[in-house]
Amino acid sequence: MNSLDDFDRKLLMEVQRDAQLPQNELGARVNLSTAAVNRRLRRLADEGVIQNYTAVVAPEKVGYLLTIIASVEVESEQIDLLDAMKRTFAQCPQIQQCYYVAGEWDFVLVLTVRNMDEYTALTRQLFFSNNNVKRFKTLVSMSRVKVGLSVPVDIDGK
Amino acid sequence: MNSLDDFDRKLLMEVQRDAQLPQNELGARVNLSTAAVNRRLRRLADEGVIQNYTAVVAPEKVGYLLTIIASVEVESEQIDLLDAMKRTFAQCPQIQQCYYVAGEWDFVLVLTVRNMDEYTALTRQLFFSNNNVKRFKTLVSMSRVKVGLSVPVDIDGK
């Protein structure tokens, strides 16, 4: 049902780089007619391979000057407590990413905040006032060396 | 030069959620004519507020089943050594994100890989064979609770 060919992979590569390329330009790059490109992009979206199209906003241009990585260890791994935390984290607009991980920590969060005060307030709200947070650690980003969600869909293996 | 009004903020909000909304639909949502929407989106892109438009690909649908968070401590913080590492990390397609951080670690990486073998190979290439890596730690993501790059541009403060 869900096997991608080289056309699909090339399209995904291009459209991850620039989702605004018109379909005729995509067609020129991957060697397909615009109609075929149109059909494939629709199929990829329908199948959920392409989750969505989004504009990437530069946080520093809208006043979000700080990026923070926070690790969280929980007190109890009881399912409903975990689910509640996941929901809380997912809903928090400043949390861009939340991973539930195995290892020394239970959650890793990537946050974007305006300044340290905003982060301090968030730690109160998210960590200190949550009984199930045993401890957390903060790493402050000095440089966002690479930031993206691109998946490498090179032309080869499977 | 770069002050956003509520129209801009609403547009950014919408277009982060779905970059495919036509400009007339955006206009209806934020209460502007399509021409005004058109001009504003162009301006936001020109100013770099909108960095780019991209299709978000579901990694698991293209065979990238594992998400890994890796922390790296370096041996020396000599500028040229750091720059070399940054370049290496930035170029690695499986590294989605790389932050240079202050705190217990020097780098935090978010990686997407097909499987553990691929990650093991990457650790050889990126960490073990790099003299400037003192130590690294791996956290394996069991659940990608929230994954995005959205910046909260709600309607309020500055």
Add this chain to the structure above:
DNA sequence: TCTGAAAATGGACCTTT
């Protein structure tokens, strides 16, 4: 804000494998 031209999308239909 409105109007209109140029461009892009997406369906219908036919052809190829």
Add this chain to the structure above:
DNA sequence: AAAGGTCCATTTTCAGA
């Protein structure tokens, strides 16, 4: 059948009045 190509109508973009 499954997928590509061509053609065409509709929608969208975007500049000028």
